[in-house]
Amino acid sequence: MSILTMLAVIITGLLFGSFFNVCIYRIPKNESLVFPSSYCIHCNKSLVWYDLIPVISWILLKAKCRYCNNRIPVRYPIIETATAVVFLFLYFRFGFSGAFITNVILCSLLIVISVIDMDCQIIPNELIVPGTIIGIILSLTGVSVHWTDALFGLLIGGGTYFFIANISQWVLKKEGMGGGDIKLMAMIGLMVGWKLTILSILLSIYLGGLIGGILLVLKIKKRDDTIPFGPIIALGTFISIVFGKDLIAWYLHLFAY
Ligand SMILES: [Zn+2]
Numbered sequence: 001m002s003i004l005t006m007l008a009v010i011i012t013g014l015l016f017g018s019f020f021n022v023c024i025y026r027i028p029k030n031e032s033l034v035f036p037s038s039y040c041i042h043c044n045k046s047l048v049w050y051d052l053i054p055v056i057s058w059i060l061l062k063a064k065c066r067y068c069n070n071r072i073p074v075r076y077p078i079i080e081t082a083t084a085v086v087f088l089f090l091y092f093r094f095g096f097s098g099a100f101i102t103n104v105i106l107c108s109l110l111i112v113i114s115v116i117d118m119d120c121q122i123i124p125n126e127l128i129v130p131g132t133i134i135g136i137i138l139s140l141t142g143v144s145v146h147w148t149d150a151l152f153g154l155l156i157g158g159g160t161y162f163f164i165a166n167i168s169q170w171v172l173k174k175e176g177m178g179g180g181d182i183k184l185m186a187m188i189g190l191m192v193g194w195k196l197t198i199l200s201i202l203l204s205i206y207l208g209g210l211i212g213g214i215l216l217v218l219k220i221k222k223r224d225d226t227i228p229f230g231p232i233i234a235l236g237t238f239i240s241i242v243f244g245k246d247l248i249a250w251y252l253h254l255f256a257y
Pocket residue numbers: 040041042043044045065066067068069070
């Protein structure tokens with residue numbers, strides 16, 4: 001594993017992250033992702049290339065727009081850096097392989113979906129539909145998991161959350177989980193196969209309880225507030241993808257007397 005390839009992965013991650021910032025801002029507003037080119041969200045002025053270098057431009061501009069002096073939110077460099085870190089983890093885990101490509105696509109979708117869900121409490125079909133189509137193509141062409149594995153993943157992922165959503169609706173008399181979460185988990189199942197789907201579901205439920213509890217204790221959320229579940233599903237899935245094999249082996253080992 002050479003320094004140069006690692007550097008290439010990091011730079012690719014930063015550039016992808018920069019594009020994800022555009023997606024996160026424009027998809028909920030139904031704007032085109034390509035036209036117009038990047039602009040300041042305050043003064044609408046088009047930005048030149050040297051103001052669009054991930055992280056570096058933000059630092060050089062001291063987090064302010066060159067033209068109108070309005071603040072550029074810190075989440076832009078954070079999302080760029082997070083994307084680079086995620087790509088690096090995937091590269092360490094898979095090397096350059098079909099699994100790497102599949103999981104880069106999946107994690108890219110998860111990053112964009114998570115932030116949009118936190119901003120607007122929606123999981124856009126504009127991301128779920130292409131993600132599902134790509135997932136089907138990747139499994140049928142042998143790049144990701146075998147198509148039967150993908151099919152079981154889709155059914156288990158979507159089915160489990162469909163079941164939980166209906167139960168919680170029935171018991172709590174309020175919508176605990178939205179249709180977006182069900183579709184998201186089905187799409188993830190399609191890409192990762194049934195084993196990691198089960199692990200992702202378990203982890204997201206544990207993480208949901210944990211994060212929900214922490215937000216309540218810190219009084220960031222009240223008991224009746226809804227917490228967007230998309231980011232929690234994404235986090236559980238990312239942990240499954242990178243550490244899943246080890247986690248499953250460790251778990252089975254507990255019972256192997
Ligand atoms: Zn501006």
